[in-house]
Amino acid sequence: MLPMTANALRDAILKHLEYSQGKDLANASLYDMRMALTLAIRDKVVEPWFRANRASYQAQSKRVYYLSMEFLIGRLLEDAVMNLGLTEAAHEAVAGLGHNFRDVLDDEPDAALGNGGLGRLAACFLDSMSTLGCPAYGYGIRYEHGLFRQSFGPDGRQLESAEDWLRQRHGWEFARPDTAFQIGFGGIVAESGRAAVWTPDNAVLAKAYDTPVIGWQGKWANTLRLWGAEAIDAFDLDAFNSGDFTGAAAPEALARTISRVLYPDDTTDQGKELRLKQEFFFTAASLRDILRRFARECSDLSQLPNRVAIQMNDTHPAIAGPELVRLLHDERGMEFETAVDTARACLAYTNHTLLPEALERWPEALMTRVLPRHMQLIERIDALHAQRHPTRQATILEGGEVKMGELSFVMAHKVNGVSALHTELVKSTVFNDLHRLHPERIINQTNGITPRRWLKGANPRLSALITDTIGSGWEDDLERLRDLEPAIATPEFRDAFAQVKARNKSDLAQWIGQDMGIKVNPDAMFDVQIKRFHEYKRQHLNILEIIALWQEIRENPTANWAPRVKIFGGKAAPGYVMAKEIIHLINNVARVINADKLTRDLLTVVYPPNYNVTMAERLIPAADLSEQISTAGKEASGTGNMKFSLNGALTIGTLDGANVEIRELVGAENFFLFGMTADEVVACRQDPAHMAKAIARSQRLTRAIELIESGTFSHGDPSTYRDLTQNLRTHDYFTVCADFDSFWDAQRQVDQAWFDRDNWTRMAALNTARSGWLSSDRTIKSYMQDIWSIAPMI
Numbered sequence: 151m152l153p154m155t156a157n158a159l160r161d162a163i164l165k166h167l168e169y170s171q172g173k174d175l176a177n178a179s180l181y182d183m184r185m186a187l188t189l190a191i192r193d194k195v196v197e198p199w200f201r202a203n204r205a206s207y208q209a210q211s212k213r214v215y216y217l218s219m220e221f222l223i224g225r226l227l228e229d230a231v232m233n234l235g236l237t238e239a240a241h242e243a244v245a246g247l248g249h250n251f252r253d254v255l256d257d258e259p260d261a262a263l264g265n266g267g268l269g270r271l272a273a274c275f276l277d278s279m280s281t282l283g284c285p286a287y288g289y290g291i292r293y294e295h296g297l298f299r300q301s302f303g304p305d306g307r308q309l310e311s312a313e314d315w316l317r318q319r320h321g322w323e324f325a326r327p328d329t330a331f332q333i334g335f336g337g338i339v340a341e342s343g344r345a346a347v348w349t350p351d352n353a354v355l356a357k358a359y360d361t362p363v364i365g366w367q368g369k370w371a372n373t374l375r376l377w378g379a380e381a382i383d384a385f386d387l388d389a390f391n392s393g394d395f396t397g398a399a400a401p402e403a404l405a406r407t408i409s410r411v412l413y414p415d416d417t418t419d420q421g422k423e424l425r426l427k428q429e430f431f432f433t434a435a436s437l438r439d440i441l442r443r444f445a446r447e448c449s450d451l452s453q454l455p456n457r458v459a460i461q462m463n464d465t466h467p468a469i470a471g472p473e474l475v476r477l478l479h480d481e482r483g484m485e486f487e488t489a490v491d492t493a494r495a496c497l498a499y500t501n502h503t504l505l506p507e508a509l510e511r512w513p514e515a516l517m518t519r520v521l522p523r524h525m526q527l528i529e530r531i532d533a534l535h536a537q538r539h540p541t542r543q544a545t546i547l548e549g550g551e552v553k554m555g556e557l558s559f560v561m562a563h564k565v566n567g568v569s570a571l572h573t574e575l576v577k578s579t580v581f582n583d584l585h586r587l588h589p590e591r592i593i594n595q596t597n598g599i600t601p602r603r604w605l606k607g608a609n610p611r612l613s614a615l616i617t618d619t620i621g622s623g624w625e626d627d628l629e630r631l632r633d634l635e636p637a638i639a640t641p642e643f644r645d646a647f648a649q650v651k652a653r654n655k656s657d658l659a660q661w662i663g664q665d666m667g668i669k670v671n672p673d674a675m676f677d678v679q680i681k682r683f684h685e686y687k688r689q690h691l692n693i694l695e696i697i698a699l700w701q702e703i704r705e706n707p708t709a710n711w712a713p714r715v716k717i718f719g720g721k722a723a724p725g726y727v728m729a730k731e732i733i734h735l736i737n738n739v740a741r742v743i744n745a746d747k748l749t750r751d752l753l754t755v756v757y758p759p760n761y762n763v764t765m766a767e768r769l770i771p772a773a774d775l776s777e778q779i780s781t782a783g784k785e786a787s788g789t790g791n792m793k794f795s796l797n798g799a800l801t802i803g804t805l806d807g808a809n810v811e812i813r814e815l816v817g818a819e820n821f822f823l824f825g826m827t828a829d830e831v832v833a834c835r836q837d838p839a840h841m842a843k844a845i846a847r848s849q850r851l852t853r854a855i856e857l858i859e860s861g862t863f864s865h866g867d868p869s870t871y872r873d874l875t876q877n878l879r880t881h882d883y884f885t886v887c888a889d890f891d892s893f894w895d896a897q898r899q900v901d902q903a904w905f906d907r908d909n910w911t912r913m914a915a916l917n918t919a920r921s922g923w924l925s926s927d928r929t930i931k932s933y934m935q936d937i938w939s940i941a942p943m944i
């Protein structure tokens with residue numbers, strides 16, 4: 151493909167300004183300019199997109215269908231421009247039209263159609279599938295409102311407001327009003343011969359919206375197809391004519407609620423009827439679409455597993471099992487057992503959690519009311535499995551509930567965990583019974599991240615240094631970063647590396663100053679913990695250590711402390727009271743510490759609100775230290791940990807999730823390990839006094855907890871954080887107390903390492919050089935081999 155010149159791009163922008171935005175240059179707003187550039191770039195994506203679709207059609211190739219409730223894609227413009235090799239041309243064209251390129255990019259809203267790791271993983275996978283030429287569709291929901299916007303009240307509590315990314319036109323998508331399916335709910339099931347006829351008593355329309363996903367260098371493009379819900383009869387004219395103007399629009403409003411809002415990952419949302427409807431809505435629409443595409447190319451349904459690989463991203467699309475059986479058996483007359491086996495050969499399931507409260511279960515009564523035929527099929531699937539494995543103990547149905555994990559396992563030919571440790575725990579804990587019956591089924595696929603967004607796009611300075619040192623080509627062959635190692639031995643490279651980090655930090659310091667009005671020392675260590683708030687992720691362990699450190703600095707302010715800027719980012723589910731208490735505490739500790747003149751230059755706490763993908767792209771390249779401090783055995787993988795290591799931050803972390811693999815990759819000497827292992831955590835909990843003993847043996851921890859209880863961070867009110875401190879003193883399921891001293895010691899080792907700045911830089915650069923394996927290209931190649939049996943098309 152010929153690179154487009156800035157002039158041609160300029161003309162394309164002007165054309166879209168005029169004909170798509172209806173503006174001339176003189177009247178064009180920043181929004182108009184951004185939209186015109188988006189549409190001009192989208193035009194460039196269409197040709198490779200068509201080419202890829204034609205190629206996979208002509209090759210009659212097997213395709214991947216990645217079913218996910220969440221795609222946390224963030225902004226798309228900068229990525230698309232970069233993948234097409236048009237960054238310089240676009241910069242020049244936009245500048246020539248009198249606008250600032252950065253401002254134009256920053257005008258794009260962050261598409262937050264996901265909560266966190268699971269949704270961002272799906273987005274990285276889309277990028278890698280397009281880069282590798284793996285024919286694929288992402289299928290999900292076109293939420294009108296993505297993840298809520300977070301702000302902090304004057305008292306430091308989290309406030310939530312509706313996110314509204316679709317208020318403006320979504321410039322990347324193509325609406326497909328002609329690709330729409332009716333999705334039914336409720337109703338009755340009539341037996342008719344061998345099969346059954348399900349007559350739903352209400353239905354909504356699932357309408358397709360396609361976003362092309364362009365890969366690196368524009369060699370391939372796939373489709374992200376999101377379903378929007380609409381009423382089948384949009385408007386009740388009789389109601390309108392009889393004067394009921396609100397009632398006339400009621401069917402439309404009701405139907406649209408299904409794709410109205412993303413659930414904010416809240417275990418209190420478990421068992422909510424609307425959530426089940428969302429899950430069935432997008433899964434059923436996707437399967438209809440998949441079978442329709444298959445039927446255009448092949449009429450022999452036994453060939454389905456040779457053409458179709460369906461990946462279920464957690465159990466959220468688990469209803470795909472029974473629904474595919476229904477489509478094959480009830481609607482296409484396939485034998486029930488053959489239908490089950492055919493469906494299983496198509497389906498695979500990724501598990502992302504072991505937390506019992508996060509494993510989906512649906513009350514049978516609810517399932518029967520919303521999806522009566524599926525409930526019957528689930529019972530038959532369970533009975534068939536029991537009949538084939540008379541010794542089995544596990545059941546899909548238990549205590550009046552449908553266990554979606556077990557259903558997914560039984561209906562999948564492969565089940566995967568997302569890191570080595572997590573996969574072993576999947577085998578030995580949640581799915582132990584099923585694993586013993588099907589020892590070949592569970593496999594590991596360690597997560598990965600796309601280096602295009604998370605290194606090339608987010609960290610242009612480091613990318614330029616890498617290219618200067620080892621040439622280009624690392625962007626889609628990330629293991630080549632190993633070639634940096636000889637250079638790291640030279641002081642010139644280390645100085646250049648340190649300078650990149652310093653510049654990134656200075657940019658971040660400026661942003662923190664402007665956005666939050668907090669002055670930070672850009673030479674201090676930038677110590678970052680960004681992720682959803684959850685007790686198992688232990689942001690409270692971090693803030694307790696900060697409190698203890700603050701105390702010791704105050705007592706001995708002239709000692710040799712490593713100056714730190716402690717940065718937090720992340721949201722708590724609106725109904726998760728304890729997580730919100732931790733946020734409240736962090737904000738108030740920040741208020742108190744940042745006002746202390748004695749410690750001002752040594753310790754600052756910064757917590758910018760509304761952490762999202764765009765903020766991650768800003769923070770990660772500027773980080774010196776990455777906090778990955780979950781209770782061992784609880785974080786399935788983590789992917790933020792990978793982004794930090796790739797960008798030359800050192801990790802302080804537990805042996806949890808992919809930390810284990812990261813530590814092996816970068817070398818134990820370049821990683822600050824602390825805390826109990828997963829086994830030790832389990833053993834520790836055997837002693838009901840583990841937290842009391844840990845507090846008793848640690849002066850520092852005792853004082854930190856007592857300082858909170860004294861009201862120091864709550865305007866003298868000792869009751870404010872009582873729930874939190876009492877939980878630590880009496881319950882502490884996530885072993886914050888038991889790991890505290892070990893964490894403190896590791897942090898002091900971090901301080902010592904920081905004083906030898908050149909060696910710190912060497913360790914940081916080695917983290918970058920040895921992180922190539924963390925590319926999601928590696929992960930996707932492995933899925934293609936081990937699960938999907940698909941060969942790359944390029």
Ligand code: 26Q
Pocket residue numbers: 265266267268269271413414415416417419420421425502503508510568597785786787788789807
């Ligand atoms: C379930 C029921 C009702 C409402 C919401 C949910 C729900 C929504 C989102 C449950 C879980 C999630 C998201 C889970 C998630 O993000 N898990 C993370 O997945 C990453 C990718 O594999 C891992 O790296 C993280 O360790 C894991 O926590």
